[in-house]
Amino acid sequence: MANILELSNVTKTFRGGVVAVDDISLDISEGEFLTMLGPSGCGKTTTLRMIGGFEYPDSGSILLDGQDVTDNPPYRRPVNMMFQDFALFPHMSSAENIGYGLKIAGVSRGEIEERVKRMLDLIELPDMGARLPSQLSIGQRQRIALARALINNPRVLLLDEPMSALDAKLKETMQIELRHIHDRIGITFIMVTHDQTESMIMSDRIIVMHAGRIEQIGSATELYDHPKSAYVAEFLGTSNMIPATVSKDGSSLMARAGDLSIAVDDDGSGIVEGSVRSLFIRPEKIRLLGDGGVAYDGASVFTGKVKELFFSGNAVRIDLDVGADRPLMVHHQLDTGLEQAGLPMVGESATCSVRPETVRLFDIAEVAAVEAEGVGA
Amino acid sequence: MKHKTRRTLNFWALFSAPALWWGTVLLVPYLIMLSISFYSRQFPFHVPDFQFGNYAILLQDSQYYDVLMRSLWISLSVSLSAFVLSYPLAYFLAFKVRSERMRLFLYTATIVPLWVSYLLRAYTWKTILGSEGILNSFLMWTGVISEPSTIFLYNQGAMIVTMAYIFTPFMVMPIYASLEKIPVSLIEASKDLGAPRFMTFLKITLPLSMPGVLAGFTFTFGLSIGDFISPILVGGPYSNMIANVVATQFGMAMNWPLGSALGVVLLFIVLGVITASDKLERVGRLNMG
Secondary structure (H helix, E strand, O other): OOEEEEEEEEEEEOOOOOEEEEEEEEEEEOOOEEEEEOOOOOOHHHHHHHHHOOOOOOEEEEEEOOEEOOOOOHHHOOEEEEOOOOOOOOOOOHHHHHHHHHHHOOOOHHHHHHHHHHHHHHOOOOOOOOOOHHHOOHHHHHHHHHHHHHOOOOOEEEEEOOOOOOOHHHHHHHHHHHHHHHHHHOOEEEEEEOOHHHHHHHOOEEEEEEOOEEEEEEOHHHHHHOOOOHHHHHHOOOOEEEEEEEEEEOOEEEEEEOOEEEEEOOOOOOOOOOOEEEEEEOHHHOEEOOOOOOOOOOOEEEEEEEEEEEEOOOEEEEEEEOOOOOOEEEEEEOOOOOHHHOOOOOOOEEEEEEOHHHOEEEOHHHHHHHHHHOOOO | OHHHHHHHHHHHHHHHHHHHHHHHHHHHHHHHHHHHOOOEEEOOEEEOOOOOHHHHHHHHOHHHHHHHHHHHHHHHHHHHHHHHHHHHHHHHHHHHOOOHHHHHHHHHHHHHHHHOOHHHHHHHHHHHHOOOOHHHHHHHHHOOOOOOOOOOOOOHHHHHHHHHHHHHHHHHHHHHHHHHOOOHHHHHHHHHOOOOHHHHHHHHHHHHHHHHHHHHHHHHHHHHHOOOHHHHHHHOOOOOOHHHHHHHHHOOOOOHHHHHHHHHHHHHHHHHHHHHHHHHHHHHHHHHO
16 A cells, blocks of 8 residues: 655754654554554644644654655645534534535535535534534534544544544444544544544554663554563553563473463564563453363463452453462453352452463563553553 | 512512612712703792693704714714724734733723823823823924914814724724634634635625624613713813703702703613613524524
8 A cells, every 4th residue: 555644854942942742753644543642741633733734853754655845834735624613613603614625625615515525424413514613512512523534534534532522432432433434434544542443443553662762563452462581561451560480391481480480472583481470361352261261272371379369241341360470460350140150259269261372472671661650550 | 488488578589779779870870860850940940840841942942953963973983983893902912912811901902091080191191192291292293284283273173183092992892702702713714614804704704793793882872872081181172961961950050950851861861871772682582693
């Protein structure tokens, strides 16, 4: 696929010397749904605003369809933005808001009317054209903002935290719907969010950003299952990070901490035998071996004592004491009622298994740094 | 019931003082003025009466009509001049000044003249516009003119300049307040959708700041139409405003009934302006939510 957008060595420093974006290079292909994910202050919004033309980089370049648009103002680049607060013009009706871009471009009245109508149909608000933004619900405002940003047929649509104003239920619906609209119209979407679930549900590719730099780029599965750094591992989903001593066992590695003895796939990164590493295990990758539960082939089996149980409706979180520095968190999805699940009680022991390819080892200092930053906490 | 009684008591405890104040210094004087406007005149006294003769004089004698028209025209000119001066200043303060401190400083600098006596500020313009004034000295120094000119002072132009200067803060404040409330994202969205700077100003910023402009106009117009100091200080002949005539009727002419009738007319003009601006503002607010 052709690159629609290329960022090369883009750097932006704000007054006061805060480096918001630090030497970022990035290729975005036509038609993809890309999400920039990270905590506030990681540089994701600044990057988005530089693509939109609301900020200009100190150095580096931005190419759109091969053309240098680095220093073009927003009105001279075929990119549109859906703003976090939707930025609907309060003195114009929904239809006037949507048709604003066309009116500015000097499109004829008849054509504006027709295209606005088509947009209202696309966002499933065919009768709301005459309403003022103040007469619409938050969800409807969001749709109007989307329609307004799409009507100029931008090469790229920028979405700045589009779901942040919505409540949880509406958020879920809109995430799917926005994804559907993207698939239907085929425009390249670049979204900024701090919500990791949202990024995984919606995007083709995710860029995890940290302190103005790109930490990792990849699909949701790549990032979630194969995080390259402790930062990415901690930012997406929840994780156990347990200090463990590593030893070699034939072709694979063994990580030991307390009663734990876990086989880890060797990724060839040259881990020294006897060194202490952070053992990374996703809580839901641990299988409880209750009555009749069988471990996967090649999975490590271990036993721990139940310290605490937390019931959250569809799942139970079990904190196991495995004799390591910190308890091991286990997420157990409930496919029965809690009474029928036959879970061990507090104080009882529980046997579990975990597959070697789901487990990773990270540098212990790196993990300490990430935890000090409070990521994923 | 007991609860309700206490609430009523609380209400009156809180509002009796302002209500009393409002009644004695606003309502009662207005009513007195209204009733005197129906009195008849027996020089040098006026006697209680109920007749419309004073209003008839205002309608018949064209000098009152002329003064009224002049007052309206000058007030409108003052409002427009103040607007032209104030809008760029308010815009600059709201959007162009980056530092919060600088903004506060400039805003205060705009407002601070209000602490200086009106009379003093009006007098200042005499020293600027007069034949020995700063403007003349400057023009002679630059060689534009060779002798002091008298065209700057003692005319309607001087009045408009003086009042526009004095009332500018009343225009800047509401415009600044309404500009400041406009979210930057609206301006960015307009540019994003293809509108260059000036187009964005015309389509977004200006319409959204109209409530402030309207409020500024109302203040400035109301203050100018009741002004009688600047006509005396810098106005010269042919610059009598309606307030000067009112003052004369209550003073030298000793014709309180006619003065009261004029006052009532002036009051209704100002009320009309306020009502109109309130209606317009309501329509605007309805549109903006």
